[in-house]
Amino acid sequence: xxxxxxxxxxxxxxxxxxxxxxxxxxxxxxxxxxxxxxxxxxxxxxxxxxxxxxxxxxxxxxxxxxxxxxxxxxxxxxxxxxxxxxxxxxxxxxxxxxxxxxxxxxxxxxxxxxxxxxxxxxxxxxxxxxxxxxxxxxxxxxxxxxxxxxxxxxx
Numbered sequence: 001x002x003x004x005x006x007x008x009x010x011x012x013x014x015x016x017x018x019x020x021x022x023x024x025x026x027x028x029x030x031x032x033x034x035x036x037x038x039x040x041x042x043x044x045x046x047x048x049x050x051x052x053x054x055x056x057x058x059x060x061x062x063x064x065x066x067x068x069x070x071x072x073x074x075x076x077x078x079x080x081x082x083x084x085x086x087x088x089x090x091x092x093x094x095x096x097x098x099x100x101x102x103x104x105x106x107x108x109x110x111x112x113x114x115x116x117x118x119x120x121x122x123x124x125x126x127x128x129x130x131x132x133x134x135x136x137x138x139x140x141x142x143x144x145x146x147x148x149x150x151x152x153x154x155x
Contacts, residue, residue, distance in 0.1 A: 007046045010035055011102055011137035012119035020046040023063050023081045031068055031081035037121035047143055058092045072107040078124040079114055102137040
């Protein structure tokens with residue numbers, strides 16, 4: 001993957017809504033990953049960049065609009081968004097192919113993956129062991145093509 005802006009789709013499309021990896025602030029200044037519905041628009045928290053770690057198969061996931069990085073945050077309610085600490089392995093992600101263009105987003109130890117708690121908008125994204133569920137599979141979609149997916153506005 002080239003370094004560009006992506007929106008990250010969750011495979012589970014229950015209820016006919018496209019679900020995207022996003023971010024939400026919990027009211028205390030802390031940000032967490034969640035799933036959002038619909039086609040993300042410019043400025044949305046669903047825009048991400050992959051920052052490769054040279055010489056490895058690992059990367060960081062940077063949320064462009066929050067200017068924060070995804071982190072497998074121990075003790076928190078889910079996958080956090082925080083300022084990058086290059087000495088903290090909880091920021092290191094591995095993208096493992098699970099077939100048909102879908103990936104599992106693994107932590108550096110490969111014992112936990114991004115998991116949508118529920119296939120509904122606003123549900124938190126948690127770290128859990130890989131079970132092969134649709135709610136654990138993600139696809140990186142070039143953000144430049146998303147405006148073409150949006151329904152035409154009445155006008």
